[in-house]
Amino acid sequence: MQAETPLRAAPAGTAGRRIPWLPQLLLAAALILCIWLLTRPLVLPLGAMYWDLVLYVDAARRIAEGQVPLLDFLTPVGPLGYWLYAGLDQLFPQAHPLMTAQWSLFLITAPPMALVLIAADRRSRRLALGLLLPYLVFQILPVNVEQHSFFPGLDGFGIYNRQASIVLYVLVSALFVLPGRTLRAGVLLWCMLALLLIKITGFLAGGLVLAYGLLAGRLDWRLGLFAALGGLLMLAGLELSGGLVSAYAESILALLRINAGGILPRFLQAGSLHLDIVAAGGALILALAWIGRSEWVQGLRRLVRERSAASLHALCDRDEAWLAVTMAAGLFLETQNTGGLAFVFAWPVLLRILLRRVQDARPGRFLVLALVAATAIPPAMTVLQRAGRTLLAQSNYIALPNDHLGALGRVSQHVEVVGRAGKMQAIYAASTDTYEAIAAQQILPSQTLYSELDFQLGWLMAIDAGIAAILAHEARTGTRFDTIMSLNFVNPFPALMKRSSVRHIAIGADPFRAVPEPDAEALAAVAAADLILLPLCPVTVANQALHRVYQPAMTGRREIPLGPCWKGFVKG
Incomplete structure (x- = not known):
């Protein structure tokens, strides 16, 4: 296993100026700001395919009538996003529906993210802030990485795809940061259940990451088994309460039959659409593997010699391997997406690489840092640039006149x-x-x-x-x-x-x-x-x-x- 590179200690005299609980305070401030904005009658710039938002408006009305997603009406994805929206809509009836749909996911991601930040801040303030700031950007801004129109606006489509990516971001962060295998297993179970009930492809992408986590020794298979059994019991409760799980499975199979087709063209389409990230990430994987080639050879020899779980974990728990796994999971998720936050959950892996290599004197350091930047920056900068352009452009916009909407x-x-x-x-x-x-x-x-x-x-x-x-x-x-x-x-x-x-x-x-x-x-x-x-x-x-x-x-x-x-x- 790659040794953790210790972070430099803070310079003398700065410890007293360190603001305690800063990451957690920033998270709390963001939550308070969003809650306040939900009480305001905001007028938002309309973006492409805005009518996708009506899925949540329609579902919330049905839920208020007593209907149950998948049992009383068919949905294109799982029921959790609609339940969250319906609950928040009751609390904030004046809120703009796009903000309600976007920020309702805080109910799922904020609690585990708070635990991640506590653990990360104990190790390094840079690590905690490095995980928090991208999370807040992607969780707060209803903006996809794809752009479909010349005039800027906020994206009312791809909401459940954004939700899946953000939950995966929290899952990968927890996998790398949370101490104690029991706490880690509990948080990962929470995230996996959320992914299952948001969108099945997000659940499968998370399953790929966790399966590799077992190989890399970041998950204990016994605790993983107990967590899986706990998840099955929760799903059994949902099934016994009305047959929701079987209805969900039937809807997935029905959609698979309707959308049957070759998977290879979808991978090629997803890869070409996000070629900048895929190419930079692939180059970074190759560069890290080449720089660490002697360590790979030593790890393989040790595995052949010892044939132990410890040697397997040491071989698999490498930066380039983790990046390959998260990029593969991201590419799979994008084959089933229309809009969203492509590959953003690879950021915790990229942050780990960055914090290690910034203090690494070995040859290839600057190449690795450049490729990290090329992989990590595009989605964040695209979201920030589109949001900033929308904010500036709306000064020249006019409100849509209507009487009944x-x-x-x-x-x-x-x-x-x-x-x-x-x-x-x-x-x-x-x-x-x-x-x-x-x-x-x-x-x-x-x-x-x-x-x-x-x-x-x-x-x-x-x-x-x-x-x-x-x-x-x-x-x-x-x-x-x-x-x-x-x-x-x-x-x-x-x-x-x-x-x-x-x-x-x-x-x-x-x-x-x-x-x-x-x-x-x-x-x-x-x-x-x-x-x-x-x-x-x-x-x-x-x-x-x-x-x-x-x-x-x-x-x-x-x-x-x-x-x-x-x-x-x-x-x-």
């Missing part, structure tokens, strides 16, 4: 984008035949339609106009639509109008990736809906596909006009 509509964008969105809504409404012809070719009006800011703003405008049309129809006819369904990717109408949602159907209804064939229970629930909405601004192949999926449950309904952008289907 509540906190979801507290967004702003450049005046040109807002103006274009309104004009495009009029064009969509007046050119239905054109967009039906485009949909007939099984394509979208634009290859990047959903990431375009004017589409997202226009979609919000259409939702606002649709609610106004529904309310006007109800007032005119004396009816009330208690249960509302939308043949669209997301359905904000029940949450915004305080109505009920149709059970047993998918939220995040991508008909090509996330909507299984509806069973009899789902079709019956759709048939019982008071109002089913079909968006027309614009007509898209995805919305038409959803219409076909649920058409068997819509027989006998009559069509009512609800403004230029919506068709309504009501019971005959």
